[in-house]
Amino acid sequence: xxxxxxxxxxxxxxxxxxxxxxxxxxxxxxxxxxxxxxxxxxxxxxxxxxxxxxxxxxxxxxxxxxxxxxxxxxxxxxxxxxxxxxxxxxxxxxxxxxxxxxxxxxxxxxxxxxxxxxxxxxxxxxxxxxxxxxxxxxxxxxxxxxxxxxxxxxxxxxxxxxxxxxxxxxxxxxxxxxxxxxxxxxxxxxxxxxxxxxxxxxxxxxxxxxxxxxxxxxxxxxxxxxxxxxxxxxxxxxxxxxxxxxxxxxxxxxxxxxxxxxxxxxxxxxxxxxxxxxxxxxxxxxxxxxxxxxxxxxxxxxxxxxxxxxxxxxxxxxxxxxxxxxxxxxxxxxxxxxxxxxxxxxxxxxxxxxxxxxxxxxxxxxxxxxxxxxxxxxxxxxxxxxxxxxxxxxxxxxxxxxxxxxxxxxxxxxxxxxxxxxxxxxxxxxxxxxxxxxxxxxxxxxxxxxxxxxxxxxxxxxxxxxxxxxxxxxxxxxxxxxxxxxxxxxxxxxxx
Amino acid sequence: xxxxxxxxxxxxxxxxxxxxxxxxxxxxxxxxxxxxxxxxxxxxxxxxxxxxxxxxxxxxxxxxxxxxxxxxxxxxxxxxxxxxxxxxxxxxxxxxxxxxxxxxxxxxxx
Numbered sequence: 220x221x222x223x224x225x226x227x228x229x230x231x232x233x234x235x236x237x238x239x240x241x242x243x244x245x246x247x248x249x250x251x252x253x254x255x256x257x258x259x260x261x262x263x264x265x266x267x268x269x270x271x272x273x274x275x276x277x278x279x280x281x282x283x284x285x286x287x288x289x290x291x292x293x294x295x296x297x298x299x300x301x302x303x304x305x306x307x308x309x310x311x312x313x314x315x316x317x318x319x320x321x322x323x324x325x326x327x328x329x330x331x332x333x334x335x336x337x338x339x340x341x342x343x344x345x346x347x348x349x350x351x352x353x354x355x356x357x358x359x360x361x362x363x364x365x366x367x368x369x370x371x372x373x374x375x376x377x378x379x380x381x382x383x384x385x386x387x388x389x390x391x392x393x394x395x396x397x398x399x400x401x402x403x404x405x406x407x408x409x410x411x412x413x414x415x416x417x418x419x420x421x422x423x424x425x426x427x428x429x430x431x432x433x434x435x436x437x438x439x440x441x442x443x444x445x446x447x448x449x450x451x452x453x454x455x456x457x458x459x460x461x462x463x464x465x466x467x468x469x470x471x472x473x474x475x476x477x478x479x480x481x482x483x484x485x486x487x488x489x490x491x492x493x494x495x496x497x498x499x500x501x502x503x504x505x506x507x508x509x510x511x512x513x514x515x516x517x518x519x520x521x522x523x524x525x526x527x528x529x530x531x532x533x534x535x536x537x538x539x540x541x542x543x544x545x546x547x548x549x550x551x552x553x554x555x556x557x558x559x560x561x562x563x564x565x566x567x568x569x570x571x572x573x574x575x576x577x578x579x580x581x582x583x584x585x586x587x588x589x590x591x592x593x594x595x596x597x598x599x600x601x602x603x604x605x606x607x608x609x610x611x612x613x614x615x616x617x618x619x620x621x622x623x624x625x626x627x628x629x630x631x632x633x634x635x636x637x638x639x640x641x642x643x644x645x646x647x648x649x650x651x652x653x654x655x656x657x658x659x660x661x662x663x664x665x666x667x668x669x670x671x672x673x674x675x676x677x678x679x680x681x682x683x684x685x686x687x688x689x690x691x692x693x694x695x696x697x698x699x700x701x702x703x704x705x706x707x708x709x710x711x712x713x714x715x
Numbered sequence: 716x717x718x719x720x721x722x723x724x725x726x727x728x729x730x731x732x733x734x735x736x737x738x739x740x741x742x743x744x745x746x747x748x749x750x751x752x753x754x755x756x757x758x759x760x761x762x763x764x765x766x767x768x769x770x771x772x773x774x775x776x777x778x779x780x781x782x783x784x785x786x787x788x789x790x791x792x793x794x795x796x797x798x799x800x801x802x803x804x805x806x807x808x809x810x811x812x813x814x815x816x817x818x819x820x821x822x823x824x825x
Contacts, residue, residue, distance in 0.1 A: 352786055359793050363800060370804055376822040378811075382804045383823070389747060389797055390735070396754045396790060403783065404761045453823050 223281045225268045226296040229304050229343040232261040237336035244329035254332035255315045258339065262308040265343075269301045273694075278711035280349070288713045289413040295349035295712055298698040299549070303346050303476055306553050307469040309680075310560045311339045313673045317564050318461040320670025322571050323373050325459045331368070338364035338465065345473055349712055351399045352409045355392060358441070358473065362388045365466055369458040373576060380450075380457035387450045391440035398433030401426040412712035415484045415705055422488035431486055431493065434477065442474025444534065445504040448527050452511070455523035456578075460567025460669065463519065464560040467526045472552055475530065478537050483545070483702040490540065498538025502634050504531030509641030518566040518649055519578040522559065525604065528642065529555045535635055536619055543622035546699040550691060551615040554603075554684065558612055561677035562600045564669075568593055569653060571668035580649075585658030593671060594654045596678045601646035603681050606639060611684035611691075618692070720760040727753035738817045740805050747801060751794035755787045 236257030243250040272279055278297035282288060296304075315335060318326045325331060341361030345354050362385070370381035399409055405424040406417035418427065436447070443451035455467045478497060482490040508528025512521045533555070536548035570578040572586055587594045603610035606617075616639065623632040658664075684691055701707060731753050734746030762783030812820050 352789075356789060356793065359797070363796065366800065366804075370807075378804055378807050379820060379822045382801070382808055385797070385801055385804065386735075386743070386747070389794075389801070390750070392793075393750050393754045396758060399786075400754075400758045400761045400783075403758075409782075409786075 223279060225264065225271060226279045226281045226294045226347060228264040229261050229268065229308065230294070230340055230347060232257055232264065233336040233339040233343065236261075237333040237340065240333045240336060241329075244333075247327060247329070250329070250332050251315075251319050251326075254336060255312070255319060257336065258308070258312045258315050261339070261343075262305070262312050265301065265304045265308050268296050269305050269694075272296055272298060272301050273697075278708060280711050289408050289410050292353050293349035293410060293412070293712050294347050295412075295708070296347055297708055297711065298694070298701045299476070299479060300346045302549060302553070302694060302698055303472060304343050306556050307342050307346070307472070308339070310465055310469045310556050310677075311335075311342070313560060313564075313677055314461040314465045316676075317464065317567075317669065317673035318459075320672060321459075321461060321567075322667070322669055323459050323576075325368075325371055325373055326461070328371060330371075334364045334368050335462070335465075338368070338462075338470075342470060342473065346476055349411050350409050351395075351402065351411060351414070354477075355395050355399065358395070359392055361470065361473070362392070365458075365462065365470065368462045369454060369466075372457055372459045372462075374457040374459075376453075377457045380453045384450045384454040387440060387447070391437045391447075394433045394440075395437040398430045398437065401430035401433065405430070410712070411480065411484060412709045415487075416709050416713065418485060419487060419705075422486075427486070427489070431481070431489055434481060435493065435496065438474035438477035438481070439500070440474070441477065442471050442530055443527055444474065444500050444530065445507055445527070446500065448504070448507070451527060452515075452520050452523040455526070456517060456520040460519075460564060460570070463523075463567070464563040467523055467563060468556040468560040471526060471530060472556065475533055475537070475548070475552060478534070479545070479548070479702065482537065482540060484705045484708055487705065494538045494540045496538075497534045498631060501531045501534030501538055502631060502638075504528060504534060505635050505638040506641075507531075509638050509645070512645040513641055513648070516581070517577070517579045518569065518583065518653070519563065521645055521649060522563050522566060525642065525645065526559060528638065529559065529604075532619060532635060532639075535631060536622060539622060539626045539628055539631075541622060541626045542699045542703050543618075543625050545702055546692075546695040547615070547618040547622040549695040549698050550618050550688075553691060553695070554611040554615040554681075557677055557680050557684070558600055558603045558610075561674045561681060562597070562604060564674035564677070565593055565597045565600060568669045568671060568674065569597075572665050574663045574665070580652050584652050585656045586664060587654030588658060589664050590668075594650075596671070596674055597653070598650060599678050600674075600681065601650055603685070605643040605646050607643075609682065609685045611681050611688060614685060614688040614692070720756065724753055724757045724760065727756065740809060740815050740817055740820075743817070744798070744801055744805055748794075748798060751790070751798070755790055755794070758783050758787045758790065 281294045344357035366381045366385045370378045440447045511524035536544045573582045603612035606612045731749035762780035
């Protein structure tokens with residue numbers, strides 16, 4: 220096994236583990252332990268891959284089946300992909316760890332862990348592939364797994380929400396296929412490196428604006444960017460807590476990954492137009508998400524709306540598009556995944572102690588009295604979400620605002636500064652409702668709920684990355700520099 | 716041939732989007748099928764634009780391109796699986812509400 224094969228492992232390990240987990244369906248405990256082992260091993264290999272990319276200063280490229288680049292499917296582990304894969308695998312591992320200690324009935328279904336692992340496969344594959352059509356295939360795998368996991372959720376309306384999501388994402392996939400078709404007609408390739416060099420040579424072909432529009436629609440649906448956000452709060456709230464933690468933190472980052480590739484690799488000539496749209500939708504998203512989260516009645520739904528807002532911050536950074544802003548976007552995306560998954564798990568823990576399992580504020584008001592440690596974790600996570608030191612949320616806001624000052628985008632800066640106050644408002648409101656108010660007299664608390672190990676580990680990472688952010692900042696800096704020179708990517712894939 | 720595929724793709728898209736927006740869940744599922752077929756036909760036509768030569772290849776070869784056919788094959792399989800899943804969920808939802816009218820499926824409305 221040579222070094223190039225390493226890029227296969229984050230995809231292959233969860234996939235084979237999922238097949239094996241299906242065989243273990245009659246032994247639920249063994250199956251769960253197996254899923255956790257497989258996911259952690261996969262995380263270890265993605266870290267190894269990151270180390271290799273870091274050491275070699277070069278993308279790790281694997282040409283599947285030995286076919287040379289424009290014809291075969293290349294798997295490309297460059298700085299951006301590998302960083303995002305590490306981020307998603309951390310959260311996925313923690314999601315499985317949470318599911319192990321969860322009381323939901325959905326985690327006891329024989330299909331739960333296999334589907335969770337195929338979700339991991341789809342996500343890692345979509346991030347690592349260097350081929351647009353292959354991205355569609357992996358994204359579909361991810362959508363199918365996420366839909367089924369939500370459809371069999373404990374929530375009463377899981378199936379309706381999953382149905383709604385499935386419709387909109389099938390339409391999104393159609394749009395991705397149309398985009399691929401437009402690009403294939405114009406440049407005769409679906410390989411991203413080959414397309415990038417073709418578009419660089421001749422950016423004015425008639426179908427290119429159409430392809431940009433189709434790809435943007437797809438990625439906006441994947442990331443729940445504002446005009447296409449309507450499915451997100453329903454779908455994410457109905458999902459089982461471990462799945463919600465994954466969906467709302469890392470799965471929505473796939474669209475952002477697509478935008479990063481579009482503006483820094485594929486459509487360099489049209490990047491300014493794309494960035495303008497991202498900036499505007501980002502600012503709208505920041506306000507919409509903030510106001511939605513402030514006005515909602517359910518803790519999980521509040522966090523789902525908050526995701527729309529936080530994605531908005533990242534879109535604003537992508538819209539500025541300077542190297543510093545790209546770095547800020549990567550740092551923000553990484554930190555937000557950790558914070559948001561931890562917060563969702565904490566909200567799920569609180570909900571699991573309520574009499575009827577729900578995170579609606581009227582059912583969980585005052586329950587915090589019985590869970591002081593959860594309260595401490597929730598407070599730290601909430602402060603991180605709002606961007607208060609010493610958490611990593613502060614670091615991401617700091618880098619974001621600095622990049623805005625450097626780009627001299629003062630209007631946008633003022634707007635997102637105002638909107639980030641909203642974050643503090645809804646976090647404090649939720650904290651107050653759960654931990655400060657007296658419980659209703661008829662409220663009953665279950666003696667045991669979901670375990671706190673996974674969110675505690677994530678909050679620990681949040682604090683560590685807040686106190687010692689240098690490695691992540693350095694990685695993001697190198698990634699942004701790498702994104703600034705698309706020739707590196709093209710040469711790594713096509714050779715020469 | 717070119718005109719025929721173009722008209723067919725356009726007509727399929729039109730019908731598909733009209734059906735997709737209907738209130739009846741079964742009709743909107745039919746819209747989903749048609750949408751999948753429309754996009755598959757479009758992908759197929761990228762490979763053999765006039766039925767003989769690849770669109771981008773110019774005078775290089777007088778044969779249709781095999782790659783879009785492989786892509787369409789993959790897309791067909793995926794859309795079939797997706798349709799089966801959509802039908803399964805549709806069955807559960809419509810059995811729970813005893814209706815196929817989307818306006819009466821009110822579980823997510825608060």
